[in-house]
Amino acid sequence: MSVAEDSAHMARALELARRGMATTAPNPRVGCVIVRDGQVVGEGFHVRPGEPHAERLALQAAGASARGATAYVTLEPCCHTGRTPPCTEALLASGVARVVAAMEDPDPRVAGGGLAGLRAGGVAVEAGLMAAEAAWLNRGFVSRITRGRPFTTAKVGVSLDGRTALASGESQWITGPEARADVQRLRAMSGAVMTGAGTVRADDPRLTVHAGAARQPLRVIVASDLAMSPSSRIFSNGAGVLVLTVADGPGGDALRAAGAEVVSVGGEAGRVDLGAALALLAARGVNDLLVEAGPRLLASLLDARLIDELVVYMAPKLLGHGRPLADITLPALSDARVWRYDEARRVGEDLRLTLTQTT
Helix, strand or coil, X not given: CCHHHXXXXXXXXXXHHHHHCCCCCCCCCCEEEEEECCEEEEEEECCCCCCCCHHHHHHHHHHHHHCCCEEEECCCCCCCCCCCCCHHHHHXXXXXXXXXXXXXXXXXXXXXXXXXXXXXXXXXXXXCCCHHHHHHHCHHHXXXXXXXXXXXXXXXXXXXXXXXXXXXXXXXXXXXXXXXXXXXHHHHCCCEEEEEHHHHHXXXXXXXXXXXXXXXXXXXXXXXXXXXXXXXXXXXXXXXXXXXXXXXXXXXXXXXXXXXXXXXCECXXXXXXXXXXXXXXXXXXXXXXXXXXXXXXXXXXXXCCCCCEEXXXXXXXXXXXXXXXXXXXXXXXXXXXXXXXXXXXXXCCEEEXXXXXCC
8 A cells, every 4th residue: 555545544543542531541552554455454443451452443343344355453463461461362363364463562561562573474564653652642552651650741731921810819711711611621631630639729620521521530639648528529439549648648548438548658758758749650551641720739749850741721811929939049040941832722711722842
């Protein structure tokens, strides 16, 4: 096939993979398209852990038409047995003649072994087509596997003058309903949502996805102390709340009775070790972490260089004196860290800015 045809089919595979954005974790998001004689004969995408992988679903749809066909898959087919058997075995048994993978799987259990096994079985194999797009789709999975921590996005709603709340603490609502609906989408795609104990006390958030969602993210509270009311709304759903604290103590039993898990991740100066906290989340299979926190916790994460992406919803309002985005103090302007605008678009009456750090 031509490069244009290959690219079109891989683009479709990526489109299919995106259908699992909110359901596949801790597994990667994967799509597969099987093409024979220029015609699509099978499609599939991985929906959730424990269910068939994209390749097996596409092969099932293709049936006998898979023989001699080309399989386009957004991630190297697995060659190990987990909850499901290896996809390489299914591809070889189907008689496909060619496999085009967007990227190699960074998981050490695969890491090129899947492609090598297909080549050894007589299948023509190519890798690297639309690799950047595939890597972005699974940036959380790649981060967890290669860096030992989730890909971390901080979401903030601010006014034109960079305030996240009035001096009184009032913050509901700075941004409009469209921006808040967009935050629901971010939460749905995240394995966990992190906030601080101060935000729990001041704003009493739920940090859930609205009813009807495929799953709820783990809600994580970073707390130097456990002085939170167990009747706070974040505990109202019982299970699904993880409190990371310096040392278990007074208040811990009450939070556990409310359904929370309390884990000590102590660091220096009586503060939670944030690097260790993210490593713990990665060990629990969290690929993508969304931070919705106040200025102190956000500043600490920024200082530790643990924020990969900023999503800022800017409302066309001026609040004057109030709470800043982050409690950062710089000795000189030259010490400022520079972020790059990756995207800017309107969301209702607000502006949604997506940024990544460059320095």
